[in-house]
Amino acid sequence: MRHSVTPWPAEREFVTIKEAETDPRYGSRPEDRPIHDLLNYGYVPLDKPRGPTSGEITERVRRLLGVERAGHGGTLEPRWVGEIPRSPGCFQSY
Amino acid sequence: MGGGDPAVSGLLPVLLGSATKASAEIHTYPKEYVCLLRLHGDVDDDALEWGLSQFIGEFYQTPPVRSNVARQVRKKELFEAEVLERDGRDVLLRMIVSGGTYVRKLCHDLGLVLGVGAHMVELRRVRIGPKSEREAVTxxxxxxxxxxxxxxxxxxxxxxxxxxxxxxxxxxxxxxVLDSAVDAICHGAPLAKPGVAQAETRISRGATIGIYTLKGEIVAIAKALKSTEEILREEGIIAKTDRVFMTRGTYPPRWGKGKSKTSQHTRY
Structure with a gap:
């Protein structure tokens, strides 16, 4: 069953306003970024396993890569109604 | 399994450093899910298809009690829905929904429409905007x-x-934008016409846009004050800088300097 509109956008098209060149001394193409910059302008397309929450997984990745900040794009489990609160280090006896 | 173990898996982009500023945009992207739904009563194939068809296109959804947004009715969209497999009351569904749709709630509401009740047993996200789970990293x-x-x-x-x-x-x-405009934007300045090299054709007034360097790096997310046609025709401010990604000083500061001084720029 399909709705008429496809949600994935089509190809992009540009108009040139000014012909210009870029100075190779500054910045770098995204695919040529030094690893240090990649850790600041990058993301990991993670395959989240069942179990831990999105926040827990994000924190694990953050520590693993030793970056200061990490966040996730689009939470993968809005915690549902009636969930039992868990506290870290506390044995789950339910 | 523990009491509240979320049986959800799949593609979760983890954004690093400055890239965390992109999370609001990713939230709005359409997403594709495969979900296991359990019906609480017997429903034949035709009735199930009919029930799903009630949600195709735009539908209304109230966020769950425990959610991060205000509990008001919101318009969501179901672009595609397909029954992949069925085993009695267990139904494996594939669906494409608009950003911010609660699939768990959609499953619950589908149960109400079918008159038997239903709940979501398991969920896997297989696509988010331009990214598919095929590229996912464990x-x-x-x-x-x-x-x-x-x-x-x-x-x-x-x-x-x-x-x-x-x-x-x-x-x-x-x-x-031109190299000379990059650092001003990093300092939060709005984008004016002289700094523009290329513009995409589908920009509308008020749209969220990305400001990029000629090398293809993101500089900032901004709000467009002019459409592509207006950009071509008119002078003046084109976009208001909203969130800056790039570190200041990545490109040399060049604003407020005349053309004659272009050779004097230095990196700080």
Whole structure:
């Protein structure tokens, strides 16, 4: 069953306003970024396993890569109604 | 399994450093899920198809009690729905929904429409905007690559797993600016016409756009004050800078300097 509109956008098209060149001394193409910059302008397309929450997984990745900040794009489990609160280090006896 | 173990898995983009500023945009992207739904009563195939068809297109949804947004009715969209497999009351569904749709709630509401009740047993996200789960990285792969980088200084593994954030911002229309305009934008300045090199054709007034360098790096997310046609025709301010990604000083500061001084620029 399909709705008429496809949600994935089509190809992009540009108009040139000014012909210009870029100075190779500054910045770098995204695919040529030094690893240090990649850790600041990058993301990991993670395959989240069942179990831990999105926040827990994000924190694990953050520590693993030793970056200061990490966040996730689009939470993968809005915690549902009636969930039992868990506290870290506390044995789950339910 | 524990009491509240979320049986949800699949693609979760983890944004690093400055890239965390892209999370609001990714939230709005359409997403594709495969979900296991359990019906609380018997429903035949035709009735199930009919029930699903009631949600195709736009539908209304109230966020769950425990959610991060105000509990008011919101308009969502179900672009596609397909029954992949069925085993009695267990139904495997594939669906494409607009950003911010609660699939768990959709399953519950589908149960109400069918008159028997239903709940979501398991959920897997298989696509988010331009990214599919085929490109997903496991935490074990990442662990191995991070170890190799730390212990052996070998960055090859890590480089193949961490992607540039620009890849994920594929859905946001772009404006490409000159090198000389980059640092002003990094300092929060609005974008004016003389700084523009290229503009995408589909920009509308008020749209969220990405400001990029000629090398293809994201500089900032901005709000367009003019459409593409207006940009071509008129002078003046084109976009208001909203969130800056790029570190100041990546490109040389050049604003307020005349053309005659272009050779004097230095990097700080």
């Amino acid at each position: 935490i074990q792969q990442l662990q191995r690559a991070a170890w190799q980088f730390r212990e052996c200084g070998d960055e090859k593994g890590l480089r193949s797993l961490i992607r540039p954030i620009e890849e994920l911002l594929e859905y946001i229309p772009r404006i490409v």
